[in-house]
Amino acid sequence: MAYIFDFENYRDYLKRYYEEKRKSNPQFSYQVFARIAGLKNKSFLHNIISGKKNLTKSHIAKLSQALKHTPEEAEYFENIIHYTQAPAENEKERSYYRKQAQQISGNAKIQLVRKDQCEYYSKWYHSAIRALVEIYPLRDDYERVGKLLAPPITALQAKKSIQLLERLDFIAKGEDGVYQYVKEKKIKTSQDIPHIAKNKFHIQCTDLAKKAIRNNPPESRHAVSITMGISQETYEGIIKEIHTFRNAVRVLIDKDKNPELVYQMEILMFPLSIDKESD
Numbered sequence: 091m092a093y094i095f096d097f098e099n100y101r102d103y104l105k106r107y108y109e110e111k112r113k114s115n116p117q118f119s120y121q122v123f124a125r126i127a128g129l130k131n132k133s134f135l136h137n138i139i140s141g142k143k144n145l146t147k148s149h150i151a152k153l154s155q156a157l158k159h160t161p162e163e164a165e166y167f168e169n170i171i172h173y174t175q176a177p178a179e180n181e182k183e184r185s186y187y188r189k190q191a192q193q194i195s196g197n198a199k200i201q202l203v204r205k206d207q208c209e210y211y212s213k214w215y216h217s218a219i220r221a222l223v224e225i226y227p228l229r230d231d232y233e234r235v236g237k238l239l240a241p242p243i244t245a246l247q248a249k250k251s252i253q254l255l256e257r258l259d260f261i262a263k264g265e266d267g268v269y270q271y272v273k274e275k276k277i278k279t280s281q282d283i284p285h286i287a288k289n290k291f292h293i294q295c296t297d298l299a300k301k302a303i304r305n306n307p308p309e310s311r312h313a314v315s316i317t318m319g320i321s322q323e324t325y326e327g328i329i330k331e332i333h334t335f336r337n338a339v340r341v342l343i344d345k346d347k348n349p350e351l352v353y354q355m356e357i358l359m360f361p362l363s364i365d366k367e368s369d
Contacts, residue, residue: 093333094163095195098188100170105139107157114322127156144175166194195337207258208284211291214298214354215243219251221352223261223269228252230267239352241301295356317362325359332357 092110097103111118121132129135129152137143145153150171154164173187210216218239222228228235233245235252243251252269255261264270302311320328339355 093330094159094166095333095337098170098173098191100145100167100174101139101141103167103170104135108135108139123156128152145171162194166191169194208287209254210258210260211287213247213251214291214294215239215247216251216254218352218354219248220255220260221349225349225352228269241298292356295354296358298354299356328359332359 092103092106094103097106108118108120108123111123119132120136124130124132124135127135127149129149134143138145150168151164154167157163157167159167169187169191173184173191176183176187178184219235222235222238226238230249230252232248232252236243236245236248252261256263261269299313303313336357
């Protein structure tokens with residue numbers, strides 16, 4: 091599902107939304123999309139997405155309502171529209187709307203992991219070590235770093251991971267030689283990161299979760315599941331709630347001034363039945 095807070099360019103957001111609606115319902119078209127949004131010209135949205143036309147203020151409210159935005163999402167949507175449509179040479183205006191959008195999403199401190207940085211997702215322990223430097227005063231004592239993780243990794247793996255994190259500018263040494271701070275407290279995956287890279291990371295984390303359920307005492311981990319029969323609309327609503335929850339978790343993380351352990355949280359939702367019964 092196209093999650094609006096993952097986008098800064100509203101045209102990319104609308105394109106992703108349209109593609110996903112079309113995939114789940116082949117009858118969905120620009121004409122249907124325009125009708126839902128109360129727009130008479132069926133080619134209008136196609137021209138908007140392709141960059142041939144801009145949205146006006148009167149269109150924004152209609153479109154936001156058609157997209158079933160929450161008040162927060164509607165406000166964010168309006169700001170990224172102004173940001174996207176502002177002249178490239180008017181950096182002051184673009185910067186203003188971008189900051190407004192970031193404030194609304196609660197992601198002002200988020201650093202995007204770009205396509206050229208996707209190696210970050212190649213091993214589960216890269217993100218774990220990045221979080222570890224917020225807890226322990228780590229130097230180039232790679233054996234110690236490796237043993238601080240659960241499960242532990244080798245000194246060579248820890249060394250290569252730290253070198254990668256430094257190269258990507260995700261961690262940095264202080265003047266005393268200690269990796270004592272992270273460049274940006276929160277990071278988020280760019281839409282440009284290949285799915286295969288993200289999938290590999292999630293598969294590794296899922297394997298770690300299985301080991302934790304088998305080996306860790308119940309008080310040190312939490313697992314919950316629901317098996318349900320739902321519609322596509324309800325599915326999209328649940329995904330939206332998951333994203334809202336994720337943002338709430340980020341707020342709690344920001345308020346935590348005394349981290350003690352590195353945790354990994356994975357929220358999975360996937361089908362257990364076929365899409366349609368075959369004839």
